[in-house]
Amino acid sequence: MDKIAILTSGGDAPGMNAVIRAVVRTAIYYGIEVYGIKNGYEGLIDGEVEQLIESSVADIIQRGGTVLGTSRSERFITHEGFNQAIDVLKKYGINKVIVGGGDGSLRGAKKLSESGIDVVGIPLSIDNDLGFTDYSIGFFTAITTVTNAISNIRDTTESHGRANVVEVMGRDCGDIALYSGIAGGAENIIVPEKKYEISEIAKKAIVGKNRGKRHHIIIMAEGAGNSYEFAEKFEELTGIDTKVTILGYIQRGGSPSVVDRILGSTMGNVAVEHILKNTGGYVMSIREGSVKTYPIGDALKMENKFDEKLSEILKIISI
Numbered sequence: 349m350d351k352i353a354i355l356t357s358g359g360d361a362p363g364m365n366a367v368i369r370a371v372v373r374t375a376i377y378y379g380i381e382v383y384g385i386k387n388g389y390e391g392l393i394d395g396e397v398e399q400l401i402e403s404s405v406a407d408i409i410q411r412g413g414t415v416l417g418t419s420r421s422e423r424f425i426t427h428e429g430f431n432q433a434i435d436v437l438k439k440y441g442i443n444k445v446i447v448g449g450g451d452g453s454l455r456g457a458k459k460l461s462e463s464g465i466d467v468v469g470i471p472l473s474i475d476n477d478l479g480f481t482d483y484s485i486g487f488f489t490a491i492t493t494v495t496n497a498i499s500n501i502r503d504t505t506e507s508h509g510r511a512n513v514v515e516v517m518g519r520d521c522g523d524i525a526l527y528s529g530i531a532g533g534a535e536n537i538i539v540p541e542k543k544y545e546i547s548e549i550a551k552k553a554i555v556g557k558n559r560g561k562r563h564h565i566i567i568m569a570e571g572a573g574n575s576y577e578f579a580e581k582f583e584e585l586t587g588i589d590t591k592v593t594i595l596g597y598i599q600r601g602g603s604p605s606v607v608d609r610i611l612g613s614t615m616g617n618v619a620v621e622h623i624l625k626n627t628g629g630y631v632m633s634i635r636e637g638s639v640k641t642y643p644i645g646d647a648l649k650m651e652n653k654f655d656e657k658l659s660e661i662l663k664i665i666s667i
């Protein structure tokens with residue numbers, strides 16, 4: 349008899365709870381025992397495993413974070429830690445695992461599948477840095493939070509006639525900066541995928557200022573440089589009083605958006621149906637509006653592409 353477990357791993361993302369809820373309720377619907385593994389791969393190694401029932405996931409769809417807890421686990425990458433994790437799964441008779449997380453977590457899931465455990469990975473990361481899916485769950489909530497913050501920052505920036513460098517998350521991926529930059533009407537974005545010239549950004553601000561513009565918002569992804577150093581140089585070049593706002597963890601928490609709840613519920617449900625019918629390793633994806641599955645090895649080789657067109661649109665319309 350199949351036994352399914354669900355774990356969440358890596359950086360948490362709004363929508364993780366919708367996934368957990370859908371996985372648990374779908375498994376029970378099909379008469380399958382379902383287990384929750386606490387605190388990601390760390391909890392798996394330590395045997396933090398608990399059977400879940402319908403009511404275990406009551407009243408969680410609206411909550412940010414993950415009720416199962418998460419971790420970044422150095423131990424899981426070691427031979428010893430990984431084998432301990434496999435032993436725990438064997439002890440409970442769990443043969444199928446659904447992993448919700450980002451790139452690293454899904455690499456861990458691939459390793460589990462190579463050890464004979466059937467897995468389905470669900471893309472959960474606010475960064476939207478996965479090549480095999482158009483969107484990862486959590487991204488839309490994060491960019492809504494960032495966009496609301498930009499609107500607030502714009503009000504005060506405009507009143508004072510200042511510039512503001514808003515630092516957002518995204519170590520290797522500029523999607524949070526790009527999408528919230530478009531939605532918030534930022535004049536410039538600075539992202540890890542593209543080189544920038546501070547002199548060009550300053551020139552644009554001076555042209556705007558001479559036109560009577562009283563605010564200038566620059567969104568900087570955390571992986572693209574040091575926002576304080578940038579702001580100091582920008583102020584020097586433009587003569588515009590320049591402040592820095594680092595949004596930090598504010599953008600990773602909070603009640604999930606409608607899109608993330610629906611994506612989470614759908615992917616959680618389809619993941620269970622898929623894992624019951626298939627052996628091996630897979631991931632869930634959303635491509636051009638449809639939910640799809642890919643073999644996990646192929647999926648992790650797909651390159652994440654920066655949306656040059658959207659970046660060009662920002663350049664043209666945010667002057």
Ligand SMILES: Nc1ncnc2c1ncn2[C@@H]1O[C@H](COP(=O)(O)OP(=O)(O)O)[C@@H](O)[C@H]1O
Nearest residue numbers: 358359389420421424449450451452453455456
């Ligand atoms: N190549 C890998 N092989 C096995 N496990 C991995 C690998 N990369 C990451 N992991 C596991 O996944 C965890 C989460 O990965 P991390 O990159 O921190 O977050 P995310 O999944 O959000 O990208 C890591 O702490 C580690 O335990």
Ligand SMILES: O=P(O)(O)OC[C@H]1O[C@](O)(COP(=O)(O)O)[C@@H](O)[C@@H]1O
Nearest residue numbers: 358359450473474475517518519600
């Ligand atoms: O919580 P931590 O360990 O400080 O991680 C911060 C990082 O996690 C993220 O929020 C999400 O990244 P991952 O999806 O790779 O975990 C990044 O944007 C950020 O740099």
